[in-house]
Amino acid sequence: MRFLLPALCATAALALAAPAPAAPAPVSVKIGNFTFNAPVVTVAPGTTVTWTNEDDIPHTVVADDKKTFRSKVLDSGETFSFTFTTAGTYGYFCSIHPHMTGKVIVKAS
Numbered sequence: 001m002r003f004l005l006p007a008l009c010a011t012a013a014l015a016l017a018a019p020a021p022a023a024p025a026p027v028s029v030k031i032g033n034f035t036f037n038a039p040v041v042t043v044a045p046g047t048t049v050t051w052t053n054e055d056d057i058p059h060t061v062v063a064d065d066k067k068t069f070r071s072k073v074l075d076s077g078e079t080f081s082f083t084f085t086t087a088g089t090y091g092y093f094c095s096i097h098p099h100m101t102g103k104v105i106v107k108a109s
């Protein structure tokens with residue numbers, strides 16, 4: 001029992017020392033039925049967006065400029081994540097099915 005109190009104090013000190021600013025909550029976009037759901041998401045700078053392919057066929061997630069972000073071919077159940085640090089509008093599409101499009105809008109709240 002004598003050793004428990006110092007351990008608790010150390011734990012409390014660590015909790016107080018933890019950095020306060022939290023990263024924005026991550027955002028998920030599902031890919032299903034040849035569609036990005038949701039097709040438009042608005043996020044704060046620093047947000048990580050994760051796409052999950054829930055279709056039975058492969059898809060990709062490629063920025064309109066083909067270089068800001070570009071996933072490999074995502075098989076069923078695979079994911080791709082990108083962290084948006086800079087404000088702006090980022091259109092993207094599936095390079096296998098170019099009619100599949102989506103948009104991430106990054107702006108400070």
Ligand SMILES: [Cu+2]
Pocket residue numbers: 058059060094095096097100
């Ligand atoms: Cu596709």
